[in-house]
Amino acid sequence: MFGLDKKDATLLVVVAILALFAPFILNPFPEGSAMAQFNAGYPDLMQRFVIFGIFAIGFNILFGLTGYLSFGHAAFLGVGSYAAIWMMKLLTMNVIPAIIVSVIVAGLISFLVGWISLRRSGIYFSILTLAFAMMMYQLAYSDLFGQLFGGVLTGGETGLQPKVNDPRILDAALAEGATPKAHLFGLEMGASYKLAVGSWEFTFNAGYYIAAVAMLAAFYMSIRIFRSPFGLMLRSVKSNQQRVSYTGLNPRPYTLAAFVISGMYAGLAGGLLVAMDTQVGAERMFWTASGEVVIMTILGGAGTLIGPVLGSGLLKYMENILSKINKGVLEGWFSFMPDGMSDFFIAITNLFVGKQWHITTGVIFMLVIIFVPGGLVELGKRIGNLLTRKKQPNNTDGSAKAEPAE
Amino acid sequence: MDAIILQILNGLDKGSAYALIALGLTLIFGTLGVVNFAHGALFMIGAFCAVTLNRILTLSHQVVDPTRTDFLGNPMKVDVPYVFDMFGEAAGQSIIDWSVPLAILFAIPVMVLVGVIMERGLIKFFYKRPHADQILVTFGLAIVLQEIIKYYYGANPIPTPAPEAFKGSFDFGAMLGFDPNTIIYPYWRLVYFCFAALIIGAVFVFLQFTTFGMVVRAGMADRETVGLLGIDIDKRFTIMFGLAAAVAGLAGVMYAPINAPNYHMGMDFLVLSFVVVVVGGMGSLPGAVAAGFLLGILESFASMREVIAFIPGINQVIIYLVAIIILLTRPRGLMGRKGVMED
Numbered sequence: 001m002f003g004l005d006k007k008d009a010t011l012l013v014v015v016a017i018l019a020l021f022a023p024f025i026l027n028p029f030p031e032g033s034a035m036a037q038f039n040a041g042y043p044d045l046m047q048r049f050v051i052f053g054i055f056a057i058g059f060n061i062l063f064g065l066t067g068y069l070s071f072g073h074a075a076f077l078g079v080g081s082y083a084a085i086w087m088m089k090l091l092t093m094n095v096i097p098a099i100i101v102s103v104i105v106a107g108l109i110s111f112l113v114g115w116i117s118l119r120r121s122g123i124y125f126s127i128l129t130l131a132f133a134m135m136m137y138q139l140a141y142s143d144l145f146g147q148l149f150g151g152v153l154t155g156g157e158t159g160l161q162p163k164v165n166d167p168r169i170l171d172a173a174l175a176e177g178a179t180p181k182a183h184l185f186g187l188e189m190g191a192s193y194k195l196a197v198g199s200w201e202f203t204f205n206a207g208y209y210i211a212a213v214a215m216l217a218a219f220y221m222s223i224r225i226f227r228s229p230f231g232l233m234l235r236s237v238k239s240n241q242q243r244v245s246y247t248g249l250n251p252r253p254y255t256l257a258a259f260v261i262s263g264m265y266a267g268l269a270g271g272l273l274v275a276m277d278t279q280v281g282a283e284r285m286f287w288t289a290s291g292e293v294v295i296m297t298i299l300g301g302a303g304t305l306i307g308p309v310l311g312s313g314l315l316k317y318m319e320n321i322l323s324k325i326n327k328g329v330l331e332g333w334f335s336f337m338p339d340g341m342s343d344f345f346i347a348i349t350n351l352f353v354g355k356q357w358h359i360t361t362g363v364i365f366m367l368v369i370i371f372v373p374g375g376l377v378e379l380g381k382r383i384g385n386l387l388t389r390k391k392q393p394n395n396t397d398g399s400a401k402a403e404p405a406e
Numbered sequence: 407m408d409a410i411i412l413q414i415l416n417g418l419d420k421g422s423a424y425a426l427i428a429l430g431l432t433l434i435f436g437t438l439g440v441v442n443f444a445h446g447a448l449f450m451i452g453a454f455c456a457v458t459l460n461r462i463l464t465l466s467h468q469v470v471d472p473t474r475t476d477f478l479g480n481p482m483k484v485d486v487p488y489v490f491d492m493f494g495e496a497a498g499q500s501i502i503d504w505s506v507p508l509a510i511l512f513a514i515p516v517m518v519l520v521g522v523i524m525e526r527g528l529i530k531f532f533y534k535r536p537h538a539d540q541i542l543v544t545f546g547l548a549i550v551l552q553e554i555i556k557y558y559y560g561a562n563p564i565p566t567p568a569p570e571a572f573k574g575s576f577d578f579g580a581m582l583g584f585d586p587n588t589i590i591y592p593y594w595r596l597v598y599f600c601f602a603a604l605i606i607g608a609v610f611v612f613l614q615f616t617t618f619g620m621v622v623r624a625g626m627a628d629r630e631t632v633g634l635l636g637i638d639i640d641k642r643f644t645i646m647f648g649l650a651a652a653v654a655g656l657a658g659v660m661y662a663p664i665n666a667p668n669y670h671m672g673m674d675f676l677v678l679s680f681v682v683v684v685v686g687g688m689g690s691l692p693g694a695v696a697a698g699f700l701l702g703i704l705e706s707f708a709s710m711r712e713v714i715a716f717i718p719g720i721n722q723v724i725i726y727l728v729a730i731i732i733l734l735t736r737p738r739g740l741m742g743r744k745g746v747m748e749d
Contacts (some may be wrong), residue, residue, distance in 0.1 A: 069538045119734060123441055123537050127684050128733055131726040134677055138726075144719035287677060291545055298542060356557050362549035369543040370531065 008223050011305060015219055019212040022046055023202045030199035037324055040317055043192055043205035047276045048316045050208070050215040051269050056296040056308030057215075057222050058265020062258050063294070064303035065231060067238035069126050071290050072113070072133025076263040078140060078285030080106040080270025082154055085280050088162045092170035093180050095189065095210070095275040099268065106267020107260055109136075114259035118252060121241070133287055141282040159281030182275050184210060189276055207276045214272060215309075218265060223305055225261070234258050266293075295365050301375030310376050315361060322357035408588040413706045415578065419595040419664060421702020422602030423449075426657035427679035428686065428694035429606060430650035436626045436689040437643045440529055441537050443544035446676025447551040448651045451520060452658025453667035454555055455513035457564050460505040463489055504569045506663055513659045514652050521651025525644050548672065556669040563666035568594040598660050605653060606695055612649075613691070622646055626689075681729040687742025697740055701725050 004012065018025065027041030040046070059073050080102035087098040117128040139145065143156035154160065162180040174180060182189045189207035196202075225231045236244050237251045244251045274280055283289075292315070300311025330349055334342035352360040372379045431445050466485040474482045490498035501508070528547065532540045567573070572593040580586045613619035625632045625639040632639045658667070665671065682701055686693030707713065709721035732739060 067538070069541065116730065116734065120737070123541070123688075124684065124733055124737075126538075126541065127680055128730060130677060131681060131729045135723045135726040138722040139719070142719055142722060144722075147718050288673065291549075294542065295546075351554075351557060356553055358553040359550055359557070362546045362553065366528075366543055366546035366550065369539055369546060370528075373539065 002220065004220075004223060004227070008227065008305075012216070012220060012223060015306070015309065016216055019050065019216060022049070022208070022212070023204055027200060027202055031201050032199065037329070038321055040320065041203060043190075043203055043208050044276075045316065045320050046205065046208045047211050047272075048320075049313050050211045051272045051276070052293070052296065052312040052316055053309045054211075054215050054218045054272065055266055055269035055293050056300070056312040057218050058262040058269070059293045060262075060297050060302060060304075060308040061222060061225055061234075061265070062262035063297060064307075065226070065234035065238060066255050066258050068118070068121065068255060068259070069294070070117075070129040070259070070262075071126050071287060071294070072129035072131075072136075073262065073266050073293055074287070074289035075113075075133035075136040075285050076106045076110050076266035077270040077273070077289070078136070078280070078282065079109050080267030081274045081280040081284065082140070082160070082270075083267070084271040084274040085160045085162065085278065088168075088180070088182065088274070088278060089160070089166040090168065092168055093162065093182055094170075095182050095184050095271075098182075098275060099214075099271040102271030102274070103264050103267045106270065107264040110263020110266070111256070111260050114256050114263065118255050118259060130287055130290075133285065133290055137282055137285040137287070140285055154282060155280075157282070159279055161279045180278070182207075182278050211272050211276065214268060218268065219305075219309065226305060230254065230257070295361065297375075298373075299365060299368055299375055301377030304375070304377040307375050307377045314376070318361055318364075319357060322353045322360055323355065325353040327354070408584045409710070411578075411582070411584075412589045412591075413710055414703055415589065415591050415595075417703030417706035418599045418699070419702075420705065421699035422599050423657050423661055423675065423698075424679055424682045424702050425695045425698025426602050426605060427654050427675055428682040428698045429609060429691060430654040430657075431679055431683050432686070432689060432691055432694040433609075433650040433653075434647055435683070436691070437622060437646045438525075438529065438533065440532060441540050441544070442529070443541050443676065444524070444548040444551065445544075445650075445654055446672035446674075446679065447548040448517065448520065448654040448672070449658040449661075449675055450555060450667070450669065450672030451551065452513055452517060452655030453566075453662045453671060454559060454658075455516055455655060456506050456509040456566050456659045456662040457559065457667055459509040459512045460502075460566055463487065463502050463505050463508075506566060506568055506659065509659045509662075510656060513655045517652040517655030518648040520655075521648035522644060524651070525647040529647070548676070552669050552672060559669065561669060563668040565666045566662040568597075568663035572597055594663050598664060601660050602657070605656060609649070609653065610691070618642065618645075678725060681725055685729050685732050685739055687739030690739070690741040693739055693741030701728065704728065 002009070002012075023041050023046070025041075026046065027039045029035035029039050040049075055073070055077060059070070062068055062070060062073075083105035084095075084098035084102040087101045091097050113129065113132045117125055117132065120128060140154040141156065143152065143154045146153040146156070152160075164174050164176065164178060164180060166180070168180075184206070187206050189210070190205075191207075192203050192205040194201060194203050233244075233249075233251075233254045237255055241251055270284075273284075293312075296311040296315045297308045298311065299314055300309065301307025327346065327350055330346045330353070331342070334345045336342075337345065350356070352363075368375055372382070374381075427445060427449050430448070431442060434440055434442050434445070464487050466487040468483045469486045470481050471484045472481050474484070476482045487498060487502065489501050492498070493501060524547070528543065529540075532543060575590045575592045577586055578589040578591045582589070613623055621632065621637055621639070622642055625637075625643065629639055658671075678701075679698075682697045683694055685701065686695070686697030705721060705725055708724040713720060736742075
């Protein structure tokens with residue numbers, strides 16, 4: 001199917017089915033029950049699942065295949081977002097031009113950054129990308145280009161939003177006081193259809209499905225890249241760059257292509273973020289945001305196909321669900337214990353939930369790096385091997401271990 | 407001329423912080439070969455040592471003061487810090503006033519302990535792992551440390567004043583024979599610079615003139631041979647990690663009055679100090695110090711009004727710009743040694 005072998009086609013179909021039925025799968029608990037806070041089936045979160053999935057899939061093409069650890073990919077996401085919002089301000093509120101332009105602009109910028117950064121490898125590459133990303137963040141945060149030419153480019157601290165009186169050449173003028181809403185040929189991104197079954201309520205959101213289609217396309221592209229001669233070339237760069245050079249091949253064009261592709265994925269994610277929530281600020285370009293995509297990719301399993309999708313889903317789920325649990329909820333959970341004991345458990349668990357959810361993700365990330373560098377995918381394989389009592393872990397080509405480019 | 411001197415002075419305090427953090431980073435890198443992304447967190451923990459000591463010293467109990475009454479005419483309750491009971495009011499007051507310098511004594515054992523625990527508990531297992539793994543695991547650790555500090559101390563910056571004696575500024579220009587009021591420099595920044603110079607000097611003296619330092623330098627050059635000579639080099643490197651942590655921590659302690667400590671100051675300084683290390687040359691101690699001061703001063707020159715009028719915003723990107731240019735034109739940085747982290 002689509003030029004994929006049977007295994008990959010099955011994987012794609014499984015991911016497609018999961019994405020299609022996500023509103024059901026992520027909403028297993030009835031409304032109003034004690035477990036309802038673990039539901040993740042609301043549009044905003046589902047959109048984030050797939051959009052950050054795209055971001056991580058793209059990052060994985062660079063880091064997972066070539067081993068080049070970039071610490072500046074959030075900058076491309078930000079560039080994509082700014083490009084998309086400018087399309088919405090100048091051209092039309094339709095998301096198609098916004099998304100296309102965001103991919104193109106992010107591709108161009110990542111070409112520039114990659115062309116310079118890829119002259120070095122290893123930690124120097126990481127620092128170079130970090131320096132570029134921080135530079136771009138500073139430029140966006142203080143809106144330097146805007147100041148330079150006496151206008152607004154990034155909006156500085158306040159960021160950008162589409163306004164009623166923006167020019168928008170293709171759209172009819174909006175009525176005074178109306179809010180411009182992103183749409184796809186009239187279908188608004190925020191439009192949802194709610195289905196109530198018994199005490200369950202499932203929300204089907206237009207924006208989510210559009211992002212999910214984009215994610216499936218991105219996932220399909222990444223499978224094709226992984227299985228192509230180009231992907232094989234990238235893997236050979238990772239395992240031994242010197243030997244690649246000795247055989248008379250220049251690795252630079254390949255790594256640059258991988259860098260630009262992953263930058264375009266980041267741009268697509270940025271464009272989609274704007275399509276779902278029409279605003280952008282510089283904080284999504286800060287280097288810790290780049291660190292987040294690194295965490296997602298490694299959590300799921302760098303160099304594997306499904307890993308980044310799993311990782312981004314897990315991280316975004318933890319972010320949303322853990323941050324909702326507060327002391328009151330904990331007291332409810334531990335109320336069956338004797339007083340002193342429940343106080344103790346509440347004090348311990350409170351460190352990991354609510355506003356402190358970063359601690360949980362940090363600890364899990366560290367545990368993954370220390371014990372299972374292959375992430376969730378490797379963990380799954382190990383458990384699978386343990387259950388089937390296989391002596392040799394079968395390392396298929398899809399799960400090469402993450403090693404740096406040196 | 408006076409403007410130039412003023413900018414150099416302004417660059418010194420930030421440059422000192424960069425130099426101290428970068429010194430620790432490159433010390434860890436040169437000895438253990440580990441890229442430590444949690445080093446900024448150590449700087450932050452140092453700053454919070456100052457906050458903690460200040461809080462401990464101002465711990466107080468309520469005492470009824472018969473000489474004063476509140477608006478209802480009842481005797482008023484006053485908070486009296488425990489140090490007042492121990493040392494008397496005047497001495498207690500000056501102890502609280504001097505809490506930041508006193509925090510140096512408090513921070514050294516704390517930071518060495520934190521460093522040794524970090525090295526033995528985590529980093530030890532990452533010597534043989536690729537640099538990417540080291541970066542990632544220490545990045546995770548940095549997030550955890552930062553969030554724990556945020557949990558206990560809150561998200562807002564905590565002002566930590568310098569001793570009364572060092573508040574205010576002095577007219578540096580008048581001393582050099584310029585017009586008065588052209589070069590005004592706060593006392594505490596001068597203290598910070600002298601302190602940084604002292605620490606840097608001490609580290610170099612320690613490495614250059616003690617037997618311990620000699621062994622460590624030998625280990626940096628050729629770890630295996632030193633090990634074969636029957637010297638337990640791992641133990642000494644662990645101590646060096648503790649020392650590097652202490653250097654970063656002390657940089658943080660003394661920086662607290664300049665910039666009120668907040669939980670993300672570590673992350674803010676980390677990126678810049680990595681840039682400093684790379685510009686100075688990976689594994690080169692003098693390079694790290696020189697690059698730290700150089701970039702600090704460069705940053706302050708770039709924030710001069712005349713320069714900003716010429717190229718707006720250059721002050722925010724200059725360091726990254728310089729780093730990119732240096733990395734591309736001088737692959738080993740300013741003073742990098744041959745054979746360290748080359749690709």
